[in-house]
Amino acid sequence: MWLTIDxxxxxxxxxxxxxxxxxxxxxxxxxxxxxLPSTRWLSENLKISRNVILEAYAQLTxxxxxxxxxxxxxxxxxxxxxxxxxxxxEKSPHNSVYTRVENDLIDFRSGIPALDMFxxxxxxxxxxxxxSHMPYSYFRYxxxxxxxELRQAxxxxxxxxxxxxxxxEQIMIVSGSTQGLSLxxxxxxxPNVEVVVEDPIHYGLLNVISSYGYLINPIxxxxxxxxxxxxxxxxxxxxxxVTPSHQFPLGSILPIQRRIKLIRFAEKKNCxxxxxxxxxxxxxxxxxxxxxxxxxxxxxxYVGSFSKxxxxxLRLGYMILPDLLIDKYxxxxxxxxxxxxxxxxxxxxxFINDGKLxxxxxxxxxxxxxxxxxxxxxxxxxxxDEYVIKGHAAGLHLVAEFQNILFTEEILKKxxxxxxxxxxxxxxxxxxxxHRNKIILGYGHLSIDEITEGIRRIKKVIQNTxx
Ligand SMILES: Cc1ncc(COP(=O)(O)O)c(C=O)c1O
Numbered sequence: 001m002w003l004t005i006d007x008x009x010x011x012x013x014x015x016x017x018x019x020x021x022x023x024x025x026x027x028x029x030x031x032x033x034x035x036l037p038s039t040r041w042l043s044e045n046l047k048i049s050r051n052v053i054l055e056a057y058a059q060l061t062x063x064x065x066x067x068x069x070x071x072x073x074x075x076x077x078x079x080x081x082x083x084x085x086x087x088x089x090e091k092s093p094h095n096s097v098y099t100r101v102e103n104d105l106i107d108f109r110s111g112i113p114a115l116d117m118f119x120x121x122x123x124x125x126x127x128x129x130x131x132s133h134m135p136y137s138y139f140r141y142x143x144x145x146x147x148x149e150l151r152q153a154x155x156x157x158x159x160x161x162x163x164x165x166x167x168x169e170q171i172m173i174v175s176g177s178t179q180g181l182s183l184x185x186x187x188x189x190x191p192n193v194e195v196v197v198e199d200p201i202h203y204g205l206l207n208v209i210s211s212y213g214y215l216i217n218p219i220x221x222x223x224x225x226x227x228x229x230x231x232x233x234x235x236x237x238x239x240x241x242v243t244p245s246h247q248f249p250l251g252s253i254l255p256i257q258r259r260i261k262l263i264r265f266a267e268k269k270n271c272x273x274x275x276x277x278x279x280x281x282x283x284x285x286x287x288x289x290x291x292x293x294x295x296x297x298x299x300x301x302y303v304g305s306f307s308k309x310x311x312x313x314l315r316l317g318y319m320i321l322p323d324l325l326i327d328k329y330x331x332x333x334x335x336x337x338x339x340x341x342x343x344x345x346x347x348x349x350x351f352i353n354d355g356k357l358x359x360x361x362x363x364x365x366x367x368x369x370x371x372x373x374x375x376x377x378x379x380x381x382x383x384x385d386e387y388v389i390k391g392h393a394a395g396l397h398l399v400a401e402f403q404n405i406l407f408t409e410e411i412l413k414k415x416x417x418x419x420x421x422x423x424x425x426x427x428x429x430x431x432x433x434x435h436r437n438k439i440i441l442g443y444g445h446l447s448i449d450e451i452t453e454g455i456r457r458i459k460k461v462i463q464n465t466x467x
Contacts, residue, residue, distance in 0.1 A: 005046050013048055017056035025065050028081040036066060036074040106454035107421040110249065110397035110442035111279070111308065114367060118311045119360060123347065130346045142342045144333040145326075146173025146318070150349040154318055157352050161281075164291050164302070166320045172329060175340045177278060177305040177317040181205055181241070184274060184301060185212045187325065187332055188238040196233070196240040196265075198226045200428035200435060202248050205241070205276070214238060218430035221247055223390070225254035228261035237269040239301075245280035245289040249428055249440045250399055251391015253289055263296050272322070273300045279308045279395040281361050284369045298322045306348070308396060308444070309361055316340065316348060368396060374448040375441060378455040396444030399425060406436045411465055418457040 003020045005013060024030045039057060043050035057074060060066045067077050138147075145151065151168040158164040174180040185195075189212045197206060199218035210216055217233055219226050225247050240262060244254035254262075266273050275292040283289065293302040302320040310316070321329055333339065351357050372393065379387060379400060390399040405411070407424040415422055423442075425435035443451055 003042075003046060005048060013052045014055045014059070017042075017046075017048075017053060018059050021056065021060060022063075022065055025076055025080050026082045030076045032076055032078045032080065034076045035072065036076070038073060105419045105421065106446065106450050106457070108397075108423065108439075108441045108443070108446070108454060109421065110423060110440050111312075112442060112445040113308050113311060113396060114364065114445055115311060117364060117367060119356070122356065123351070126350055127343070127347050130350055131343055134343070134346060138342060138346070142339050144172075144330045144339045145169070146171070146340060147342050147345040147349065150345040150352075151318075153349040153352040157357065158304075158320075161358070162288060162291055164293060164320070166293075166297065170320050170323065170326065172319045172321055172326075172333065173340050173345055174317045174319060174333075175315040175337070176307060176312070177276060177303045177319075178205065178208060179315075179340075180303045180317050180319045181274065181276070182208050183329065183332055183336065184239070184272075184303075184319070185209050185214065187329055188272065189213065190236065190238065192235065193238040194233060194235045195238050196231060197430075198242060198247060199430040200249060200425055201241075201430065203428055206430070209241065216430070220431070220434070221250055221252065223250075223252055225252040225258060226262070228258040228265065231262075231265055233269075237266075237271040239272040239274050240266060241274045241276065242292070243276045243278065244292045245277055246283075246392065246394045248276070248278065249397065249425055250438075251394065253392055254292070259292055259295055262292075263299060266296075266299050272325075274303060275300050276303050278303075278305050281309050282365055282368050282395055284365070284372060284393040293320060298324070301325070309357070309364070310348075314344060314348075316344060368444055371443045371446065371448060371451060372398065375443045375451050375455070378452050382455050382459040390438065397440050397442040399438050399440055401438045403437070405462055405465075407439055408436070411461065414461045414465065415458055418461055420454050420457045422458065 039053040151171040194215035293300045305317040423440040425438035
């Protein structure tokens with residue numbers, strides 16, 4: 001048995017001796033009953049301290065690889081041949097869409113807020129302050145529903161800003177609304193049950209729902225949102241998923257008549273309605289839209305998110321649950337991830353209670369309004385009257401419908417070659433073919449210069465393409 005020792009590498013001498021002997025045993029080069037050299041002999045031959053060998057042997061003994069037998073020294077233990085599979089430890093290239101920003105690429109991806117406007121310093125200082133001053137008990141496992149300070153702050157905030165009346169105990173803090181929807185899908189799942197969804201719909205969220213095995217019943221959306229008059233099904237329904245304040249992606253507001261129809265449908269099917277209120281804080285005309293939740297708090301599950309008003313990386317969202325679901329939900333959240341990270345919850349509670357959230361939203365609303373106007377102006381300058389903007393003035397994206405352009409793979413490829421990314425509504429459609437002339441243009445994260453340049457490049461592609 002021979003070992004090689006390298007004093008110039010970062011691995012400790014004990015670890016080097018331990019690993020080499022362990023590898024020889026696992027690979028079968030040393031078999032059960034084989035005698036190991038004495039610690040004195042090894043230390044003299046390797047020219048390292050005997051303590052190093054003693055420590056390595058002690059570790060191998062503790063883990064069961066070797067045994068000391070009176071009279072026969074140290075021997076290899078029984079039943080240790082074990083061929084390990086090769087491990088690939090080569091670093092993979094960083095190719096995450098979020099970490100790699102391609103030079104000069106103008107990406108009209110929807111739903112990304114202006115990350116450069118995140119109150120980084122304020123949040124950092126507050127985080128520091130909260131973390132240094134919070135009682136030790138907060139470092140324990142906390143309640144699955146979330147930190148009460150945040151739930152209380154949110155119930156007051158929702159009442160102030162949306163007129164939503166609910167108790168803090170009904171508000172469940174989740175790691176983003178995606179997790180909220182996932183937990184609700186799991187909670188309400190029964191075999192052969194369907195979920196009624198809008199078509200088009202955010203495909204990521206559709207995947208969340210369908211991953212539980214639900215049948216999907218897609219209902220087309222028109223200029224007023226989901227067409228409630230054509231919802232039909234003989235199946236049991238788990239829930240209806242809607243974005244009533246700002247349909248994603250088409251941007252309509254669901255009128256009260258359709259909301260009432262949907263409630264009647266949910267009553268008949270004895271199911272819930274999930275209201276995804278992902279970006280209604282940013283509304284640029286008129287007053288805030290009333291929530292669906294207010295109409296029937298026992299039937300509507302309200303889902304809110306801080307991804308658009310602050311930053312997606314925070315992974316903070318919330319749900320308002322009907323009382324009947326609370327106990328079951330708390331168990332489910334407990335057995336999923338115990339609770340959402342709590343220090344950030346306390347920071348957010350403080351941020352809301354200090355009035356900073358509303359101030360931030362107010363400031364961002366003005367920024368986004370200006371970006372939206374810049375986008376509309378640039379569309380007008382480049383495309384005159386060849387397009388219409390769909391939906392209401394809200395959120396961080398708009399949908400442009402073109403009269404004579406179909407966003408085929410070919411045209412999208414040409415646009416990408418010009419270093420612009422646009423997202424066809426068709427990609428979000430369940431029934432294909434109805435939205436081929438519409439694109440989603442997210443503007444929240446782009447500067448006015450990027451918006452201007454991006455639309456110019458799209459125009460360049462389109463004018464050179466014969467349709
Ligand atoms: C319609 C809609 N709902 C929900 C979400 C997800 O939000 P969160 O980051 O809170 O999971 C998004 C994200 O873009 C969205 O577009």
